[in-house]
Amino acid sequence: MDLETVRTFVAVAEAGQFQEAADELGVTQQAVSKRIAALERALGVRLFTRTPRGSALSIDGQAFLPHARELLRVAERAAASVRAGHRPLRVDVINSRGAATGLMRAFHRDRPDIDLDVVMLLDIEAAVAAVRSGTVDATFRAVAAPGRPLPQDVEAVRVLDEPLRLLTGPGHALASARSVTVEQLVGHRIWMPGIVPGSEWGAFYDDLVAEFGLTIEATGPNFGSDALLDTIADTPSLATFMGGRTRLVWPAGHGLRLIPVTDPTPVYPHALLWRRGNPHPGLAALRGHLAAATAGEETAGTWTPDWAIPR
Template sequence: MDTDALRSFVRVAELGQFQQAADELGVTQQAVSKRIAALERELEARLFSRTARGIELTLDGQAFLPHARSIVAGVERAITAVRPGARALRIDVLGLRCAQAVVLHDYWRSHPEINLDVVTLRAHDPRVAVAAVEAGDVDASFRTVTDPSTLPPDLQMIHAFDSPLELLVGPRHPLASARRLTPQQLRKHRIWVPGIAPRSEWAEFYDQLATRFDLRIDAAGPHFGDEVLLDTLADSADVATLVGARDRYIWPTNHDLRRIPVVNPTLAYPLSLILPRTNPHPGLRGIIAHLESLPRPPEAAWRPPWATSSRPGTNAP
């Protein structure tokens, strides 16, 4: 099957115009039309229909599109693996202040020669990240699918690292003077984690954490951003939240917030990396080696039941 025809089909489907797709691909509109006509003959199916609003995918075209995307992405990854000056290694993180971004920044500081592009897909549903990796829009994503059996067969998920949790409180909170805290000491205290999104990995994490240690996890209200959360903590005598030990938070000096480690057991948030099973970006090798070198929480750390026991390097490129 002609990969140029597949690439043309995908771009026309995404852009909705033959001419715009032709301009982007650097060919004539006639060439794009001929490629798609040849593809339709080979498939013995119509992929597009013309309407008063322009062109639309037929039902066959809709069914064929995700497979065509996957083939085009696989070809592009294969070319990227051997082409000098290929595009930057593109990795999705949850946010630029989160532990994943901090870890990637530490790696980049030690390897400034790597061409690294850190992006945020801004999607709570991990299936969006899975689709982006499968389509080749990103090379890897720091997301977790809590049921790995639902991953597409051409993708794999490896354990990246564990992020120990800390309690973040204001100066008037009853636990503010503690040097360390156990999960049992957090019981009956309000732990506010606003904006927990349904279907997200952290929704499952906090559900299981609350059940295991009988904690009062409160997700009430919209999340207006970290600044509002930090302001609330500074002014409150009874509200606390949980943050990752590597997560970056910045607040005014007069907030006097305190980060208190949780121990016996350490509460470890497991972070995973989703990447292609074959022909991954060659730059991922160094990233995975760096993940292997990170310190691990104590053996007694608590992790949710769905957390994989595999370590970086298991089935990795």
């Protein structure tokens, strides 16, 4: 059923005259008459009767009027659900405890007036496709990994450099160190199950190994962060990298150590990606919040891959 025809019917019913309804809708009286005639043909009934003072609803018109008004209300609600600013801002983060999630929590605390819908897409190709299609408004990723240029309709800005820390158990050879240099890590086994070949974090660690000669092992199934912490706590020969903004909780008996890495400090280059021309006002607010929250970050003495977009 054509909504403009239904809207015209309601306008005539409320005005009582075709000409007055035409003036309200900004069309000619002839256009109003044609729309009403088409609606009557579609329904198979007469909706109006002529009177000396204009037009009055027939019995069928009176029966149809409340349903016509509800159709228009439903149409307005449907449009409002996707109108910029009337639906939640949808943002993709990689996991629930990472730096990007922390940034989104801070944004939500500062801007509770903006509805948020946070999703987690593992694959960068899926995330970029979702941004381009409008399924999500933005995604946090490390770009642009080698051989993965961004599409022309996608913009990106580097928003956070997250320093890596070494996580060890109490029996590890470096457990008592206040800090360790990258050179001191050479020869130690750094275990990181769950690195996905071809992912942006996989490319980051590949370049880290190539640059500094580290030993990073991604063997074995990834049973999640709890199992990783258990293994590191119980295995003196293993350590792992953790992002400095990753929130972790472990039993007190684990005796785990988080040790800063220096000379240089490897930092993971988080960026925000969005589609050019996305009109959602919450996206502009998020970009402004991130710019203010990460302004003035010190980059001296840090390392990132050559392919990371500049600050």
